[in-house]
Amino acid sequence: MTFLIARAARAAAVLAAMLAFAVPAAQPAQSAELAKDLFGSQRLPAATAAKSYGFYSKGCFSGGLAIATDGPTWQAMRLSRNRRWGHPVMINLVEKLSRQATADGWPGLLVGDISQPRGGPMLTGHASHQIGLDADIWLTPMPDRRLTAEERENMSAISMIRKGGLTVDERIWTKAHARLLKRAASYPEVERILVHPGIKKKLCETVTGDRSWLRKVRPFWGHDYHFHIRIGCQPGSTGCKKQAETVRGEGCDESLAWWFTEEPWRPNKNPDRPKARDIMTMASLPKECRAVLSAPEPVSEAAVTVGPGADAMAVAAAEAAAPAVLEPAGSAPAVASTGAIPLNAFAPTPEIGIPLPRPRPGS
Template sequence: MRRMWSLAGLAGLMLMAAGAASAQTAAADRLGSLPAKQVFGEQKRPAPLEARSIGFYSKGCLAGAQALPVNGATWQAMRLSRNRNWGHPELIAFLERFSATVPRISQWPGILVGDLSQPRGGPMLTGHASHQIGLDADIWLTPMPRREFSAEEREKISATVIVRKDRLDVDAAVWTPSHIAVIKAAAQDPEVERVLVNAAIKKALCRDAKGDRAWLQKVRPYWGHDYHMHVRLSCPAGARDCRPQDPVTPGEGCGKELDWWFSEGNINPRPPAVPPKPKPPMLVKDLPEACRQVVLAP
């Protein structure tokens, strides 16, 4: 009799487990139809899972994120209200390592760090298209002061714009050898995939960099980025879920490909006569399958 009861109990547990699995599958299916930026933008804490960068820099998510501490000896995190000071542990280690290098190779006491990723990565409600897998960091091209910013200052103080008003070059009043040294140090780090800056900053680097110039290959021009550099790490070693970016184009990038950015249509682009239709929002199901589990993790 006891054996029969045990079998029945086991059958009941199996039915309960099947029901739970079915409910979880249904929840994942419902989740898949929701806008990804809404779902990931609402996450306030990281997924308590093994650290993994999942997907591509502009189409993925982040498990096991680590927060960059608000203050370090050689860094301060900015715009804390955004809750975007999360990254893969390798990104946090890079920022700590890189920031410690900055006072040794420049006149800066340290760095000011802008957006990294959200607690579980993914698309953001506002701003970046990338920064989704915890391997991107915005580092202001403004030196850290020798005092600690207040919480209010971190929200209101603006970074220094490095680009001249006509967009054709850097502002000579603010451009210094320390800017070159800091960008160079980032590009020379072996874990860095590329460094994105405004085309005018790339132009100044091409003109002013002396000695070894191999690091210029990693520094690429991109829209915006006139007050910060966007540092992107390579996928961590052995990260099967992380999709790497195409390798950077060989060469310094200081020739005709840079000239393209200063053509009239790029410096002063005209809005199209007929505005394009807005793209449909990215849904959770458009991201790698593992991202649903990142969201559903407790």
């Protein structure tokens, strides 16, 4: 009898161990899904307070707003990507830059990628742009007419760099380009502006008078046809991880000279190595990002699209403060409604394939 009891106890222990190992398999599949697939499938933002979680290249954000497809001094590009979303402070800044740059002789902005509706890693392209605090602005001036949806998908930005070289093409580069970058760097919320090393070199060689803003302009691969604005973590975003401060000085020293050596442009020794976004799961992101994914949607796309002259912060505050109201059972799929007043119609996404971004040299 004692032997039978002992054997039964051992069998129970083995079964318990087997069940313990089986528990992880019963966890939600979301934990193993690629984060880029989950965030890339979101059509609308999380209808909660505007907050950024994590770092620029590993995070998400809530309370996002979209910049309108058209304004008097801007036009949004690559509409099919659905990447016109950002933290309200970023949306306000892009609109402000578009208005004030006209005083510098710039006709208007062509706005590239900002973020996905809820941030997170993207299906293609950027490593950053995940927490609503990054935005790409084309170095091509806005034309004096409204571009068609097809043009916004297929029109190519103009590179400022000589073909096959590392310095600017003097036939394309103008003083207005420099004034635009200075204007963008002048805003206190802007911490970095990324440009091609050749553009940085041109600025170092030609800017006179106040050169303090050059500190914010940093050289980086690939930014020959657009510049990248990055603002800092915003008040209230306690889960946002700050980036390191830029080094002192103008950045026109040996750190810039390095970019004109062979080293930064050597072919990638591991071209088949997967990019972080291609293997990143939800376990890699801040825990708050799960709540961001499951948060209710706003009543409509128009309710969280900021049109010309509107204050993005005021819109965001109204959106976050209004109670979410779900549709009655048995009706259309439940969508959160906040009652926010629509500011601008959200242009429909064209039925066009998503254009792939240009790769980093050597990748």
